Amino acid sequence: MLQALASALTPIFLLMLLGILLSRKTDYLDSPTLGALVSHIGVPALLLTSVLSMKMDVLGMAKLVGTTVLILAIVAVVTWIFLRLIGQSPRFYLPPLTNPNTGNLGIPVCYALFGDEGLAAAVVISSVVQISHFTLGVGCMSGGVSPRQLIKNGPILALIIGAVVLSLGLSLPDPVMKTLSMLGGITLPIMLMLLGRSVAQLSWSDRSAFGRTLLFSAWRPFIGVAVALLVTRIVPLSETETLTMLVQQAMPMAVISYMLTARYKGPADEVAMMILLSMPFSLLVVSGIWWVAN
Numbered sequence: 694m695l696q697a698l699a700s701a702l703t704p705i706f707l708l709m710l711l712g713i714l715l716s717r718k719t720d721y722l723d724s725p726t727l728g729a730l731v732s733h734i735g736v737p738a739l740l741l742t743s744v745l746s747m748k749m750d751v752l753g754m755a756k757l758v759g760t761t762v763l764i765l766a767i768v769a770v771v772t773w774i775f776l777r778l779i780g781q782s783p784r785f786y787l788p789p790l791t792n793p794n795t796g797n798l799g800i801p802v803c804y805a806l807f808g809d810e811g812l813a814a815a816v817v818i819s820s821v822v823q824i825s826h827f828t829l830g831v832g833c834m835s836g837g838v839s840p841r842q843l844i845k846n847g848p849i850l851a852l853i854i855g856a857v858v859l860s861l862g863l864s865l866p867d868p869v870m871k872t873l874s875m876l877g878g879i880t881l882p883i884m885l886m887l888l889g890r891s892v893a894q895l896s897w898s899d900r901s902a903f904g905r906t907l908l909f910s911a912w913r914p915f916i917g918v919a920v921a922l923l924v925t926r927i928v929p930l931s932e933t934e935t936l937t938m939l940v941q942q943a944m945p946m947a948v949i950s951y952m953l954t955a956r957y958k959g960p961a962d963e964v965a966m967m968i969l970l971s972m973p974f975s976l977l978v979v980s981g982i983w984w985v986a987n
Contacts, residue, residue, distance in 0.1 A: 696805075700801070700805065702798070702972065702976075705797070705798065705885060708881075708882055708885035708886055708889065709885050709886070709888055709889035709892065709969070710889060711886055711889065712885060712886030712887060712888060712889020712890045712892075712893070713889040713890070713892060713893040714889075715886065715889075715890070716889065716890035716893045716894070717893060722886055722887055722890045727883055727887060728887065728952055728955060728956060730879070730883070731879070731880050731883050731884055731887075731952065732847070732952060732956065733847050734847075734876060734879075735876060735877060735879045735880030735883065735884075736823075736847065736848050736851075736877075736880055736949070737847035737848050737850065737851035738851070738873045738874075738876035738877040738880070739796075739876075739877030739878075739880045739881075740820065740823055740848050740851045740852055740855070740877075741851040741852075741854060741855050741873055741877075742870065742873045742874050742877045743796075743800075743816050743819065743820065743855075743877075744816070744820055744851075744852060744855030744856065744859065745855050745858060745859065745864070745865060745870065745873075746816070754817050756928070756930070757814055757817045757818060757821075757930070757934065757938075758817060758820075758821050759928075760924060760925070760928045760930065760938065761817070761818050761821040761822070761938070762821060763924055763928070764917075764920050764921050764924050764938070764942060765791060765792070765821070765822070765825050765829075767920045767923075767924070768790075768791050768916055768917060768920050768942075769787060769791045769829060771916060771920070772787055772790045772791055772912070772916060773787055775912070775916075776790075781905070783833060784833055784834060784836075784959070785833070785834055785954055785957075785959035785960055785964070786909065787829070787833050788825075788826065788829055788830035788833050788834065788950055788953065789909075789913070789946045789947070789950035789951075789954070789964055789967060789968075790909060790912055790913050790916070790946070791825065791829060792822050792825050792826050792829070792830065792946075792947050792949075792950060793822065793913065793914070793917055793941060793942055793943070793944035793945065793946070793947060794944045794945050794946060794947040794948065794968075795815065795818055795819035795822045795941045795944055795947070796819045796822075796823070796947070796949075797881045797948070798944055798945070799815055799818075799819060799940065799941045799944045800812065800815045800816060800819055802940060802944075802979070803815035803937045803940055803941065806936075806940065806983070807933050807936060807937055810931075810933045810934075811933055811936070811937045814933065814934045814937040814938070815937050815940075815941060818937065818938060818941045819941070820852060820855075822941075822947070823848055823852065823949075824848075824849065824852055826848070826947065826949045826950070826953065827846050827848045827849050828849075830949070830950065830953045831846070831953065834953055834954065834956075834957040834959060835957055881948075884948045884949070884951075884952060885948060887951075887952070887955075888948055888951050888965050888968065891951065891955070891961055891962045891965035892962075892965050892966060892969060894962055902963060905963075906963055906966050906967050906970060907970060909967050909971075910945075910946070910967050910970035910971040910974055911971070911974045913945060913946050913967075913971050913974070913975075914942075914943045914944065914945060914971060914974050914975040914977075914978045915974070915978060917942035917943055917944070918939055918942055918943045918978050918982070920942070921938050921939050921942040921943075922939065925938055925939070936982065936986055939982050940979055940982060943975055943978040943979050943982060944975055945968060945971035945972045945974070945975040946964070946967050946968045946971045947968070948968060950964055950968070951964050951965050951968060
């Protein structure tokens with residue numbers, strides 16, 4: 694299990710480190726168009742490739758989708774109450790604390806731990822979380838969202854197209870899939886290097902901000918697993934699906950949350966540090982899940 698986590702985390706830390714080094718020695722990451730390239734081209738291509746690569750029946754997918762939606766909704770409500778109780782605005786903190794990093798971290802971890810069955814479930818869960826990023830995330834951070842905006846949103850459109858293609862039992866030509874895969878391949882490296890750039894620019898002169906960052910970093914994986922444990926006791930999933938759901942909900946904050954926070958002029962540097970600090974807490978929670986399961 695530790696080997697699986699190390700294998701998934703090492704590329705993330707190395708790309709963040711590269712972003713830190715590049716931000717200090719060059720201006721390669723200073724262009725604001727890099728974030729737009731990822732948001733409008735890379736992320737939709739990555740999501741569409743992931744959805745079209747899934748091998749799962751529609752009913753099984755629907756049950757996982759419904760369970761994930763329920764867990765995210767409860768986490769969002771509990772987190773909103775928590776933020777209000779401690780006097781913090783939910784606008785920029787609610788989405789990162791609700792949506793885990795189920796994609797570039799959660800999927801490889803679940804595949805390493807649970808094999809092909811875990812991979813299929815992890816991709817479905819991750820697809821729902823991606824929708825949450827561009828509904829709950831965009832809605833909170835932008836101050837509102839309309840159905841027209843959602844339809845025009847690239848990631849949402851990619852997920853809708855993927856669901857329709859799967860439901861009709863169709864498949865895209867191999868050259869098209871390879872093109873989408875290549876376009877999606879630009880997403881994570883750029884996002885992680887931009888994340889490293891923000892980490893390099895952090896200042897810890899504000900002690901209250903550091904305490905808040907540490908608290909929120911621990912909150913994300915612990916509240917995710919707590920709610921997932923409750924819901925999976927009610928909703929009948931297979932053992933592998935249940936474990937996959939728990940691991941996915943134990944993941945740290947997502948890099949997409951950082952991109953959205955930067956896009957809407959929120960505390961992007963603080964969210965960048967939360968992503969980094971939430972990883973050890975996530976490792977602790979996943980280790981506990983693996984220990985209990987075995």
